[in-house]
Amino acid sequence: MLRELLPGLREELAPDFVVVNGENAAGGIGITPKEADELLKLGVDAITLGNHTFRHREIWPYLADERRIVRPYNYLPTQPGRGTTIVEAGGTTLGVVNLSGIVHLQAGSPPLVAVDAALREVAHCDQILVDMHAEVTSEKVALGWYLDGKVTAVVGTHTHVPTADFRVLPGGTAYITDVGMTGARGGVIGMKKEQSIAVMRTHMPMRYEPSEVDPWLMGVFVESAGPRKAAAIRQILRSAAAPSA
Amino acid sequence: MLRELLPGLREELAPDFVVVNGENAAGGIGITPKEADELLKLGVDAITLGNHTFRHREIWPYLADERRIVRPYNYLPTQPGRGTTIVEAGGTTLGVVNLSGIVHLQAGSPPLVAVDAALREVAHCDQILVDMHAEVTSEKVALGWYLDGKVTAVVGTHTHVPTADFRVLPGGTAYITDVGMTGARGGVIGMKKEQSIAVMRTHMPMRYEPSEVDPWLMGVFVESAGPRKAAAIRQILRSAAAPSA
Amino acid sequence: MLRELLPGLREELAPDFVVVNGENAAGGIGITPKEADELLKLGVDAITLGNHTFRHREIWPYLADERRIVRPYNYLPTQPGRGTTIVEAGGTTLGVVNLSGIVHLQAGSPPLVAVDAALREVAHCDQILVDMHAEVTSEKVALGWYLDGKVTAVVGTHTHVPTADFRVLPGGTAYITDVGMTGARGGVIGMKKEQSIAVMRTHMPMRYEPSEVDPWLMGVFVESAGPRKAAAIRQILRSAAAPSA
Amino acid sequence: MLRELLPGLREELAPDFVVVNGENAAGGIGITPKEADELLKLGVDAITLGNHTFRHREIWPYLADERRIVRPYNYLPTQPGRGTTIVEAGGTTLGVVNLSGIVHLQAGSPPLVAVDAALREVAHCDQILVDMHAEVTSEKVALGWYLDGKVTAVVGTHTHVPTADFRVLPGGTAYITDVGMTGARGGVIGMKKEQSIAVMRTHMPMRYEPSEVDPWLMGVFVESAGPRKAAAIRQILRSAAAPSA
Numbered sequence: 012m013l014r015e016l017l018p019g020l021r022e023e024l025a026p027d028f029v030v031v032n033g034e035n036a037a038g039g040i041g042i043t044p045k046e047a048d049e050l051l052k053l054g055v056d057a058i059t060l061g062n063h064t065f066r067h068r069e070i071w072p073y074l075a076d077e078r079r080i081v082r083p084y085n086y087l088p089t090q091p092g093r094g095t096t097i098v099e100a101g102g103t104t105l106g107v108v109n110l111s112g113i114v115h116l117q118a119g120s121p122p123l124v125a126v127d128a129a130l131r132e133v134a135h136c137d138q139i140l141v142d143m144h145a146e147v148t149s150e151k152v153a154l155g156w157y158l159d160g161k162v163t164a165v166v167g168t169h170t171h172v173p174t175a176d177f178r179v180l181p182g183g184t185a186y187i188t189d190v191g192m193t194g195a196r197g198g199v200i201g202m203k204k205e206q207s208i209a210v211m212r213t214h215m216p217m218r219y220e221p222s223e224v225d226p227w228l229m230g231v232f233v234e235s236a237g238p239r240k241a242a243a244i245r246q247i248l249r250s251a252a253a254p255s256a
Numbered sequence: 257m258l259r260e261l262l263p264g265l266r267e268e269l270a271p272d273f274v275v276v277n278g279e280n281a282a283g284g285i286g287i288t289p290k291e292a293d294e295l296l297k298l299g300v301d302a303i304t305l306g307n308h309t310f311r312h313r314e315i316w317p318y319l320a321d322e323r324r325i326v327r328p329y330n331y332l333p334t335q336p337g338r339g340t341t342i343v344e345a346g347g348t349t350l351g352v353v354n355l356s357g358i359v360h361l362q363a364g365s366p367p368l369v370a371v372d373a374a375l376r377e378v379a380h381c382d383q384i385l386v387d388m389h390a391e392v393t394s395e396k397v398a399l400g401w402y403l404d405g406k407v408t409a410v411v412g413t414h415t416h417v418p419t420a421d422f423r424v425l426p427g428g429t430a431y432i433t434d435v436g437m438t439g440a441r442g443g444v445i446g447m448k449k450e451q452s453i454a455v456m457r458t459h460m461p462m463r464y465e466p467s468e469v470d471p472w473l474m475g476v477f478v479e480s481a482g483p484r485k486a487a488a489i490r491q492i493l494r495s496a497a498a499p500s501a
Numbered sequence: 502m503l504r505e506l507l508p509g510l511r512e513e514l515a516p517d518f519v520v521v522n523g524e525n526a527a528g529g530i531g532i533t534p535k536e537a538d539e540l541l542k543l544g545v546d547a548i549t550l551g552n553h554t555f556r557h558r559e560i561w562p563y564l565a566d567e568r569r570i571v572r573p574y575n576y577l578p579t580q581p582g583r584g585t586t587i588v589e590a591g592g593t594t595l596g597v598v599n600l601s602g603i604v605h606l607q608a609g610s611p612p613l614v615a616v617d618a619a620l621r622e623v624a625h626c627d628q629i630l631v632d633m634h635a636e637v638t639s640e641k642v643a644l645g646w647y648l649d650g651k652v653t654a655v656v657g658t659h660t661h662v663p664t665a666d667f668r669v670l671p672g673g674t675a676y677i678t679d680v681g682m683t684g685a686r687g688g689v690i691g692m693k694k695e696q697s698i699a700v701m702r703t704h705m706p707m708r709y710e711p712s713e714v715d716p717w718l719m720g721v722f723v724e725s726a727g728p729r730k731a732a733a734i735r736q737i738l739r740s741a742a743a744p745s746a
Numbered sequence: 747m748l749r750e751l752l753p754g755l756r757e758e759l760a761p762d763f764v765v766v767n768g769e770n771a772a773g774g775i776g777i778t779p780k781e782a783d784e785l786l787k788l789g790v791d792a793i794t795l796g797n798h799t800f801r802h803r804e805i806w807p808y809l810a811d812e813r814r815i816v817r818p819y820n821y822l823p824t825q826p827g828r829g830t831t832i833v834e835a836g837g838t839t840l841g842v843v844n845l846s847g848i849v850h851l852q853a854g855s856p857p858l859v860a861v862d863a864a865l866r867e868v869a870h871c872d873q874i875l876v877d878m879h880a881e882v883t884s885e886k887v888a889l890g891w892y893l894d895g896k897v898t899a900v901v902g903t904h905t906h907v908p909t910a911d912f913r914v915l916p917g918g919t920a921y922i923t924d925v926g927m928t929g930a931r932g933g934v935i936g937m938k939k940e941q942s943i944a945v946m947r948t949h950m951p952m953r954y955e956p957s958e959v960d961p962w963l964m965g966v967f968v969e970s971a972g973p974r975k976a977a978a979i980r981q982i983l984r985s986a987a988a989p990s991a
């Protein structure tokens with residue numbers, strides 16, 4: 012879907028950088044080198060991940076080799092991959108930081124503590140984007156306030172549902188609690204809705220399959236206003252069926 | 257804040273019914289008869305609750321006596337109060353159902369199972385509103401799909417962050433994953449942001465206090481289209497500082 | 502291991518009934534008809550289960566057909582199988598009740614509520630055994646006290662570690678928080694210790710395999726003292742390497 | 747109770763060191779300087795803590811000042827207190843390490859990772875005792891295996907129920923999953939059993955009070971066998987009503 016919608020969006024918005032959360036790229040859970048390569052070939056500048064990062068074993072060495080893909084910085088330092096990356100385009104550098112919430116999710120250390128060290132790795136970048144992959148809104152909102160004025164944007168991921176609270180915070184940091192997902196809005200967090208309903212009604216295990224009903228691309232577009240400051244943030248919610256919607 | 261903004265909204269939208277989730281009415285956590293009475297005096301037709309329902313002991317008998325306030329139906333039958341209510345205005349009846357998610361929250365039974373019995377209690381109503389108070393989006397989205405075509409609206413609460421996924425589902429049910437909160441957008445889920453940040457950075461206990469920075473009223477306006485069907489759903493996000501924003 | 506140790510134990514203790522928790526019978530997780538049949542062939546009178554009950558799909562119809570195997574009563578009524586059974590030997594009836602904790606485990610309703618109805622199904626039995634499969638000790642201890650005087654024995658399972666608190670409570674109910682497991686004491690909850698350690702030190706996913714180091718049979722022997730009363734409870738901790746230990 | 751039983755025990759066992767977990771010393775939850783001082787005056791050599799460490803604000807500065815009390819090492823470095831201590835008696839040094847589980851408990855980092863640095867702080871001690879305060883048995887058992895041969899003893903706390911798995915592991919480390927508690931065996935994890943039962947049956951909030959029914963002292967006695975090695979571990983389960991039991 013990204014393949015179909017990204018070129019048009021790129022033309023329309025002319026972004027300097029495109030960053031994608033890819034933790035559900037492989038059939039709804041995790042990512043493999045195949046999907047990562049496809050995303051990079053589409054011109055994606057950096058890929059962030061989340062709690063399903065290590066689901067597929069093939070991605071482990073890839074995370075070590077490919078600098079444009081990051082997993083949460085506050086995972087253990089011994090886990091494959093890194094939590095920050097710096098990409099460059101047209102003479103501008105973008106530092107990308109990936110963090111994981113620690114409430115109802117496994118992380119090596121608290122995100123609001125670990126982020127201090129993460130930011131030092133990208134401190135000199137022209138712009139900084141932080142992807143906070145977390146379950147509860149409190150961790151995301153608090154991180155947004157904590158980083159307000161220090162980074163260009165804090166965007167949340169993981170719930171698969173876009174929030175309506177995007178804005179530039181008073182200190183100049185663009186913020187949204189969740190960008191949503193690029194996937195089937197006709198499912199439940201991207202999987203077939205009939206399966207989710209059945210599992211919740213019966214408590215019986217089931218193998219989930221990705222839904223293909225009503226695919227959408229979801230994200231945000233952040234405009235910068237000088238070093239590590241946002242001028243504006245716009246929500247992108249685009250149906251694959253009606254790209255111009 | 258509701259006191260200041262509700263009259264204007266009422267004039268503007270002329271709703272048949274106003275339903276408010278009141279679980280954070282008492283200084284950010286729970287509700288007491290004082291707040292409930294105030295809400296009802298403002299002309300609120302029904303009050304729904306959530307995981308903080310029983311925080312204040314004074315509300316326990318109130319829940320038994322006052323039919324216009326409901327707590328999650330899938331709590332234990334022995335807990336005070338009821339999970340559905342029927343209110344009437346201008347010859348129209350509205351059934352209100354309150355449910356709790358069971359993931360990361362304590363409930364007596366799974367919401368997608370319990371809802372069947374809850375709906376029977378309001379089956380004959382002209383319109384039905386379901387407030388699903390839940391942490392994870394999957395439970396809310398799945399309930400929306402499960403009830404699509406059976407009720408007028410499924411609205412989520414609890415995360416305090418409004419979502420951008422409101423729409424009328426194909427079967428005619430208005431849906432939103434979270435209406436957000438009526439409270440301080442300058443805080444973290446309504447509490448002082450400095451306290452939330454401090455707790456997350458230090459892991460030390462702290463008594464939270466409600467924030468007063470940047471108060472907003474958040475909700476949705478649902479238009480009906482015949483019995484138990486929605487024609488449209490609009491998001492209401494209104495700053496107390498600039499009511500016309 | 503049960504195969505090797507049970508005959509000797511049976512000779513030594515001459516129990517009227519043998520009840521086994523079988524939720525880890527199939528290679529450490531869950532159970533299939535093969536293991537259940539083997540247990541029943543060994544003369545086991547009843548099999549109880551727990552959170553891994555439905556892991557293997559082959560057991561689903563088996564649970565419906567075979568009355569001597571039970572899964573937690575406070576699972577959903579729509580889930581395969583039943584939560585109580587009555588077995589008979591030498592003119593004596595034994596009611597067996599299986600329950601699941603609800604803290605950190607998925608259950609359809611709270612065990613201390615559901616148990617009332619479960620007990621009604623076995624009320625007329627000469628003896629009653631309750632297997633409480635739970636994570637936290639508080640749920641097990643509280644159930645023991647709640648049922649003290651109402652059943653012959655409340656025995657806990659799930660943690661795989663035997664507790665040293667077995668005794669007959671004042672009301673006449675034999676109690677232990679956890680019977681432990683029949684499995685490799687040289688592992689971690691029955692699985693290879695190297696794998697557990699690696700997962701906890703690296704946070705990387707791994708497929709666990711059952712340990713074969715230092716197998717033990719663990720359980721309790723309860724002597725009755727009239728209807729639904731215990732005279733004594735003894736702990737059975739027997740190494741497979743040294744059966745007479 | 748410790749006050750009454752400790753002198754007799756001390757005479758009987760003549761331990762070189764007495765270490766007590768004090769996280770429930772203050773009326774069942776947490777500890778204040780008053781209880782800590784009392785324990786130290788009784789001749790306790792070191793106090794370990796757990797998830798209720800910071801419940802009472804008065805203990806915060808105390809933890810910084812008093813070297814004989816430790817809180818989990820894998821809490822955040824910015825939290826008051828320290829996670830290891832070294833005490834000395836009769837020319838022998840004992841290093842004490844306190845750790846917290848991270849499953850269902852809040853900790854700053856995983857215990858099986860953090861323990862490496864903790865051990866370096868006490869590496870030169872004659873004996874080393876590790877108190878692992880954790881909910882799930884897997885974390886405790888795995889830590890025991892991980893440290894087998896490296897420390898004198900790994901003892902678990904937190905569940906309030908003593909386990910029957912104490913033994914010297916093959917590498918020479920004494921191990922027990924849980925020492926139990928010094929408190930009312932007639933309650934539920936030390937609190938009044940009627941309250942626990944009521945909360946679990948009604949899901950209504952309640953303020954717990956410590957039970958005084960059937961008080962016991964529980965612990966283990968470890969005999970050393972040269973540097974950082976155990977020769978034996980004995981379980982101490984002593985009723986306050988019948989001290990000689």
Ligand SMILES: [Fe+2]
Nearest residue numbers: 061062063169
């Ligand atoms: Fe995720």
Ligand SMILES: [Fe+2]
Nearest residue numbers: 034035169171
């Ligand atoms: Fe995801």
Ligand SMILES: [Fe+2]
Nearest residue numbers: 306307308414
């Ligand atoms: Fe809530």
Ligand SMILES: [Fe+2]
Nearest residue numbers: 279280414416
């Ligand atoms: Fe709330």
Ligand SMILES: [Fe+2]
Nearest residue numbers: 551552553659
């Ligand atoms: Fe289990």
Ligand SMILES: [Fe+2]
Nearest residue numbers: 524525659661
């Ligand atoms: Fe198990």
Ligand SMILES: [Fe+2]
Nearest residue numbers: 796797798904
């Ligand atoms: Fe504890």
Ligand SMILES: [Fe+2]
Nearest residue numbers: 769770904906
């Ligand atoms: Fe405790």
